[in-house]
Amino acid sequence: MAKFALKTQIPRYLYREQVAIEEIARGYGLDFFPMVFEVLNYDQMNEVASYGGFPTRYPHWRFGMEYERMSKSAEYGLSKIYEMVINTNPSVAYLLEGNSLVEQKLVMAHVYAHVDFFKNNFTFATTNQGIDRRTGEPIRKWIDTMANHGAVVRRWAKRIGIDKVEAFIDHCLSLENLIDPNVPYLPVPSITEGKEPAGGDGAEDELPEELGLLRVDKDYMASFINPEEFVAAQRQKLVDAQEQERRFPEEPRRDVLSFLIEHAPLERWERDILNVIRREAYYFYPQMQTKIMNEGWASYWHSQMMTQKICDTSEIIEYADRNASVMATDGKNLNPYKLGVELYRHIEERWNKGRFGKEWDDCDELEVRRSWDRRTGKGREKIFEVRRFHNDVTFIDEFLTPEFVMEHKLYAFGYNNREGRWEIETRQFEEVKQSLLFSLTNAGQPFIYVADANHENRGELLLEHDHQGIDLRVDYAREVLEALHRVWRRPVELRTEVEKKPVLMRYDGSEHAQRAL
Amino acid sequence: MSLKIDQDHSRFRKIVRGKIRKNLKKYISQGELIGKKGKDLVSIPIPQIDIPRFRFADKQQGGVGQGDGEPGDPLSGQEGEEGDGAGKAGEGEGDHVLEVEVTLDELADILGEELELPNIETKGKSTIVDKKDRYVGIRNVGPNSLRHFKRTYRNALLRQIASGQYDPKNPIIVPTRDDMRYRSWKTEEEPVANAVIIYMMDVSGSMGDEQKEIVRIESFWLDAWLTKQYKGLETRFIIHDAVAREVDRETFFKTRESGGTMISSAYKLCAEIIEADYPSSEWNIYPYHFSDGDNWSVDDTLLCIDLLKNKLLPASNVFSYGQVESPYGSGQFLKDLHEHLKDDDRIITSEIRDRDAIMESIREFLSKGK
Numbered sequence: 009m010a011k012f013a014l015k016t017q018i019p020r021y022l023y024r025e026q027v028a029i030e031e032i033a034r035g036y037g038l039d040f041f042p043m044v045f046e047v048l049n050y051d052q053m054n055e056v057a058s059y060g061g062f063p064t065r066y067p068h069w070r071f072g073m074e075y076e077r078m079s080k081s082a083e084y085g086l087s088k089i090y091e092m093v094i095n096t097n098p099s100v101a102y103l104l105e106g107n108s109l110v111e112q113k114l115v116m117a118h119v120y121a122h123v124d125f126f127k128n129n130f131t132f133a134t135t136n137q138g139i140d141r142r143t144g145e146p147i148r149k150w151i152d153t154m155a156n157h158g159a160v161v162r163r164w165a166k167r168i169g170i171d172k173v174e175a176f177i178d179h180c181l182s183l184e185n186l187i188d189p190n191v192p193y194l195p196v197p198s199i200t201e202g203k204e205p206a207g208g209d210g211a212e213d214e215l216p217e218e219l220g221l222l223r224v225d226k227d228y229m230a231s232f233i234n235p236e237e238f239v240a241a242q243r244q245k246l247v248d249a250q251e252q253e254r255r256f257p258e259e260p261r262r263d264v265l266s267f268l269i270e271h272a273p274l275e276r277w278e279r280d281i282l283n284v285i286r287r288e289a290y291y292f293y294p295q296m297q298t299k300i301m302n303e304g305w306a307s308y309w310h311s312q313m314m315t316q317k318i319c320d321t322s323e324i325i326e327y328a329d330r331n332a333s334v335m336a337t338d339g340k341n342l343n344p345y346k347l348g349v350e351l352y353r354h355i356e357e358r359w360n361k362g363r364f365g366k367e368w369d370d371c372d373e374l375e376v377r378r379s380w381d382r383r384t385g386k387g388r389e390k391i392f393e394v395r396r397f398h399n400d401v402t403f404i405d406e407f408l409t410p411e412f413v414m415e416h417k418l419y420a421f422g423y424n425n426r427e428g429r430w431e432i433e434t435r436q437f438e439e440v441k442q443s444l445l446f447s448l449t450n451a452g453q454p455f456i457y458v459a460d461a462n463h464e465n466r467g468e469l470l471l472e473h474d475h476q477g478i479d480l481r482v483d484y485a486r487e488v489l490e491a492l493h494r495v496w497r498r499p500v501e502l503r504t505e506v507e508k509k510p511v512l513m514r515y516d517g518s519e520h521a522q523r524a525l
Numbered sequence: 526m527s528l529k530i531d532q533d534h535s536r537f538r539k540i541v542r543g544k545i546r547k548n549l550k551k552y553i554s555q556g557e558l559i560g561k562k563g564k565d566l567v568s569i570p571i572p573q574i575d576i577p578r579f580r581f582a583d584k585q586q587g588g589v590g591q592g593d594g595e596p597g598d599p600l601s602g603q604e605g606e607e608g609d610g611a612g613k614a615g616e617g618e619g620d621h622v623l624e625v626e627v628t629l630d631e632l633a634d635i636l637g638e639e640l641e642l643p644n645i646e647t648k649g650k651s652t653i654v655d656k657k658d659r660y661v662g663i664r665n666v667g668p669n670s671l672r673h674f675k676r677t678y679r680n681a682l683l684r685q686i687a688s689g690q691y692d693p694k695n696p697i698i699v700p701t702r703d704d705m706r707y708r709s710w711k712t713e714e715e716p717v718a719n720a721v722i723i724y725m726m727d728v729s730g731s732m733g734d735e736q737k738e739i740v741r742i743e744s745f746w747l748d749a750w751l752t753k754q755y756k757g758l759e760t761r762f763i764i765h766d767a768v769a770r771e772v773d774r775e776t777f778f779k780t781r782e783s784g785g786t787m788i789s790s791a792y793k794l795c796a797e798i799i800e801a802d803y804p805s806s807e808w809n810i811y812p813y814h815f816s817d818g819d820n821w822s823v824d825d826t827l828l829c830i831d832l833l834k835n836k837l838l839p840a841s842n843v844f845s846y847g848q849v850e851s852p853y854g855s856g857q858f859l860k861d862l863h864e865h866l867k868d869d870d871r872i873i874t875s876e877i878r879d880r881d882a883i884m885e886s887i888r889e890f891l892s893k894g895k
Contacts, residue, residue: 055530072537073574075530174536181576337591421600422587430600433587444589454579479582487577
């Protein structure tokens with residue numbers, strides 16, 4: 009990388025555009041980190057893209073697989089990467105060498121809005137690595153961090169062999185999605201918390217029945233019927249029982265990775281690698297949580313900037329053509345760019361015309377609603393607020409309206425077992441919304457918890473799948489259990505449901521078992 | 526410039542190679558590859574190497590789409606039963622199939638490693654290299670006989686338009702000396718083929734389509750391996766029923782005749798070809814004969830044995846006979862060969878019951894390293 013890092017300074021004519029576009033973006037109220045643009049040729053672009061935007065990652069074959077796929081589809085002209093920007097401060101964005109000037113300008117405008125989003129959307133605060141005291145801006149030196157991760161992995165690979173390390177990474181990646189997106193928002197647990205044993209006086213509160221004492225009708229008989237030694241013995245029994253019952257972890261834990269890092273019998277290199285995987289998983293999570301919002305926001309602003317300020321008449325057609333290909337829907341799949349941008353526009357219109365609040369909600373006369381315009385003019389302000397305080401789930405939950413669903417022809421689909429095909433199920437607003445929300449919740453992945461690390465008192469790890477109506481893919485789940493066993497080194501189990509029946513899947517290191525509960 | 530990704534990429538290729546090796550039997554018995562054969566690359570579909578994670582079962586999770594249609598309408602663009610279904614909202618990952626390109630050479634390598642095939646020991650003749658001129662370029666000077674008319678014309682046209690001498694109403698193009706272009710050549714070294722495979726196939730009525738498909742698949746792999754072993758391999762094809770004739774590759778695999786079988790006719794022709802074109806002192810010769818083992822008469826079989834003993838075996842590196850099982854064939858010929866040429870190690874026989882046996886049969890043919 010260092011080799012071409014020197015050569016990637018953007019040419020003067022692009023730099024001039026950058027300065028102009030930055031000024032325009034700022035004029036619209038966008039607030040971004042300092043930007044660094046680099047120009048890459050398509051091979052370098054494919055390389056960097058395979059690494060998820062970071063020129064230095066840890067070594068792993070899947071990046072090579074990505075690269076093969078990307079360069080193939082670039083060669084065959086199936087797809088081309090126009091834009092790539094990474095969430096760091098300062099932010100780095102890549103331009104593709106050989107793109108036309110209009111395309112470069114489009115990318116720049118798009119990217120400035122992305123970086124505004126990185127900086128201001130609340131989910132991305134979790135990628136802060138501290139706050140710079142001088143400027144008050146967040147520190148996000150992720151290029152360095154990723155390079156450090158690479159160094160860690162490389163060092164271990166050198167010491168114990170790339171094959172071993174890579175095989176372990178494969179296993180870790182199977183567990184990569186077992187993180188808890190809420191962790192960054194939880195209060196840091198204080199050291200004493202949770203460890204507090206029942207105080208010395210706690211015994212006073214126990215009820216006689218709990219202790220299993222015998223019934224005493226006359227108070228003066230108490231010390232004869234329940235002599236002190238007996239009470240003490242019973243109390244000890246109770247404590248023992250409670251001890252036994254106390255689970256570990258006490259509460260089901262969603263951050264399976266951190267649990268493993270803390271409690272699995274890992275060697276140092278394994279712990280280091282698992283840590284790398286976990287940190288990177290948390291880094292990328294906000295982008296999965298805000299795909300629609302982020303792309304919508306960037307598209308909203310590139311179209312504002314390009315059509316109002318940047319393009320001259322000779323460029324507008326080319327811009328429109330490019331823009332259309334980005335926004336295209338194929339009459340089937342949802343395009344996050346399109347959905348996002350339209351939803352922002354929808355919100356802007358509603359708040360410009362005062363289509364919100366109780367009065368609006370209560371009005372059910374179609375004609376009145378159609379011509380409703382209170383000239384509130386708060387649209388722009390509103391979308392800036394939305395981009396700060398929402399993620400995809402809350403964005404859809406809060407702002408998807410029946411009008412929008414109808415206008416944009418959204419539908420919910422499902423698999424029809426009898427016909428053996430995918431079918432449109434409904435266009436009902438509530439159902440479409442629920443279906444969309446479901447697919448976005450937890451980034452479209454199942455909820456898995458660590459339920460018990462000492463299952464059956466045998467040191468086996470029990471995971472719990474919070475089944476919400478959809479089964480897991482069983483063959484994959486088995487392989488994940490194998491990966492989990494590799495890390496935990498004791499039998500592992502997963503409680504889930506298969507075809508509406510509770511089931512326990514188990515892998516003990518040599519074979520899989522599955523039994524109904 | 527070497528990219529950092531190269532390392533990861535080559536590790537990925539290694540894994541793919543492993544995948545191909547693991548599934549080699551499948552690839553071999555399906556014969557799809559042959560249809561795909563490009564110049565010297567074959568693309569092999571391998572399942573995308575997915576990293577397994579906890580995820581939802583495919584067909585239980587619906588999603589949201591955008592477009593026309595009534596409830597109950599099927600989504601467009603489904604690939605039948607196995608399709609991944611229309612993309613899901615958000616991060617829908619499908620069961621992608623990755624096509625990986627592999628050179629035939631590499632494929633032969635994989636085949637060799639998997640079957641543990643020894644390299645072939647040639648009959649101790651060095652490869653003869655021939656020099657050949659190829660016209661591959663253009664230059665500004667040369668003899669008139671090599672003048673490139675089109676290029677010369679184009680240059681002249683270009684010059685005349687650029688200098689304003691071109692008159693569309695009177696389009697006369699006069700080349701000057703500077704416009705002249707000539708073909709030029711490069712001398713390339715070309716290895717002279719010194720190995721030949723002569724494929725013979727029984728196309729009598731009892732050889733059905735499936736039998737021929739098996740021969741086709743098997744010969745593709747034999748070809749691949751021997752091509753890898755010899756630079757410049759020649760192949761000849763003979764089909765026979767009661768009479769034999771030489772055909773091209775295309776016909777060889779397509780022809781279906783009926784009627785009786787006289788294997789000797791093919792062996793005779795084969796011997797003639799060898800005599801005419803491939804003196805055995807300079808050539809490595811590999812006759813392969815595929816049949817269902819049903820010969821016309823005992824006499825003919827004896828004639829075959831005789832031909833083998835006196836003509837074919839002495840000339841060949843090894844003579845291979847593959848017997849494809851067919852519902853009509855008796856398979857007697859194989860037994861006869863065993864009876865008469867039991868101890869001769871210049872002949873290799875193999876029985877191919879069905880497609881799954883192809884791999885084993887290739888191993889039998891090639892594992893002697895001759």
